[in-house]
Amino acid sequence: MIISQKLYRGFTLIELMIVIAIVAILATIAIPSYQNYTKKAAVTELIQASAPYKSAVELCLLQTDDLTTCNAGENGIPDNISNQGRIQSLTVKAGVISVIGQNNLKGIEYHLTPPANAQNQWTVTCSDKTVFPAAFCQAQ
Numbered sequence: 001m002i003i004s005q006k007l008y009r010g011f012t013l014i015e016l017m018i019v020i021a022i023v024a025i026l027a028t029i030a031i032p033s034y035q036n037y038t039k040k041a042a043v044t045e046l047i048q049a050s051a052p053y054k055s056a057v058e059l060c061l062l063q064t065d066d067l068t069t070c071n072a073g074e075n076g077i078p079d080n081i082s083n084q085g086r087i088q089s090l091t092v093k094a095g096v097i098s099v100i101g102q103n104n105l106k107g108i109e110y111h112l113t114p115p116a117n118a119q120n121q122w123t124v125t126c127s128d129k130t131v132f133p134a135a136f137c138q139a140q
Contacts, residue, residue, distance in 0.1 A: 036131070039104060043131050045086050046099045050112060052078060054122070057095045057114050067095035067114060110137070 056077040060070040072080040072092040081090040088102035101108040108131060113123040126137035 039108075039131050040133075042086050042105055043101075043108065043133075046101055046105065046108070046110070047133075047136065049081065049085075049087055049090055050097050050099050053090065053092055053097050054112060057092065057097065061095065061114060067116075070095040070114075 053072075056075075057070050060075040060077055061067060064070070064075060069075055070077060070092065071094065072078065077092050080092065081087055083089075083102070086101050086103050086105050088100045088106075090097070090099045092098075095114040097112040099110055099112075107127065109127045110132070111125045113125070115121060115123075124137050126132050129137045
């Protein structure tokens with residue numbers, strides 16, 4: 001009697017379906033985490049863009065002792081920014097720095113309010129605390 005043995009090469013349909021299911025489960029977990037990570041990374045662009053303005057407002061406050069004179073384009077404070085990179089606008093009015101994001105940061109904004117004198121901390125107001133660094137949306 002002749003016994004024929006067939007050699008099967010490759011994967012069965014069940015094995016392929018299991019692999020696809022595992023990949024789908026991993027993707028549902030990884031994609032939202034990655035999107036949130038990239039948004040948090042983009043927020044640092046907003047924070048870094050406001051750094052020179054913060055220093056300039058502090059210097060203006062020390063020199064003039066009057067926040068109402070600390071506006072963009074005056075007393076050593078750089079001009080306002082609009083539509084650059086992820087920044088829709090960065091404005092300074094009476095020492096208050098307002099940054100509004102655009103593109104993938106649409107709706108994200110924060111405001112830096114200087115202290116009444118040079119010895120207190122800045123007040124930071126954030127629109128979405130989940131995308132800013134943990135300690136950023138507190139007094140600085």
